[in-house]
Amino acid sequence: MAVGIIEEEPQLSSRFLRFALPLQVAAVCYRRNGRGLEFLLVNTNGGGKWTFPKGAPERGISHSRAAELEALEEAGVRGQIEPRHFHLYLHSKGVFWKPPGVREFVVKAFLMEVEQVVPSQEPMRNPTWFSPDDARKTVAKGREVKYAREMQAVIDRAVEQLEPEGSLAAQ
Numbered sequence: 001m002a003v004g005i006i007e008e009e010p011q012l013s014s015r016f017l018r019f020a021l022p023l024q025v026a027a028v029c030y031r032r033n034g035r036g037l038e039f040l041l042v043n044t045n046g047g048g049k050w051t052f053p054k055g056a057p058e059r060g061i062s063h064s065r066a067a068e069l070e071a072l073e074e075a076g077v078r079g080q081i082e083p084r085h086f087h088l089y090l091h092s093k094g095v096f097w098k099p100p101g102v103r104e105f106v107v108k109a110f111l112m113e114v115e116q117v118v119p120s121q122e123p124m125r126n127p128t129w130f131s132p133d134d135a136r137k138t139v140a141k142g143r144e145v146k147y148a149r150e151m152q153a154v155i156d157r158a159v160e161q162l163e164p165e166g167s168l169a170a171q
Contacts, residue, residue: 024091024105025063026054027071027081027112028158031129037162039135039155040114042074042125049142050128052154054091054107067110075127076120081112087157089150109154111161132159 029040029052041050053074057066068081085108093103120127130138135155140148 021090021104021106023057024054024107025057025067025070025085026052026107026109026154027067027075028052028086028109028154029071029075029077029079029112029114030158030162031114035131037132037159038129039132039158040075040077040127040129041135041138042122042127047124047126050138051091051151052109053125063108064110067108068112071112071114072118073121074125076118077112077114077116077127078118079113079115081110085110086161087154089154090147091150092144092147109158111158 031038031040040053042053043049044051053070054067055070055074057063058069061069062083063085064081064083071077071079071081087109089107089109091105091107093105132155136152139151139155143151
């Protein structure tokens with residue numbers, strides 16, 4: 001259901017909305033340490049792939065707050081989340097040979113700087129920190145090329161946002 005898109009993009013024509021993909025929200029969790037920037041990834045429900053903490057937006061709260069809650073539930077982290085998404089990406093769930101088949105989602109990605117790690121409500125998610133290069137490789141494993149590139153673009157865009165050229169962090 002494209003409720004979030006409708007609410008935040010009222011100028012979209014009804015013709016487009018008939019074809020809108022369902023919306024999810026993701027927290028792109030990161031931290032800075034002596035080794036540089038790191039991203040937190042979690043196992044998917046099936047455990048075979050890695051992803052960002054994400055889920056469907058909840059009624060009555062902002063999309064950034066919903067992404068923040070996903071980070072707490074799936075990865076056991078708290079921190080400062082940006083109020084606006086920094087990237088949109090396409091994500092798929094399912095396989096074509098099992099009902100309901102492959103479903104696509106538009107995902108709003110929000111940057112979240114992790115400040116605290118607490119017990120996760122979903123420990124089977126195995127939250128793990130990765131360097132940007134390792135995160136790019138890890139999110140691509142087991143995915144079709146199209147979706148692997150979508151996930152890698154999120155990491156690339158996050159690095160651009162967090163380490164702009166010319167900053168001390170990028171040198």
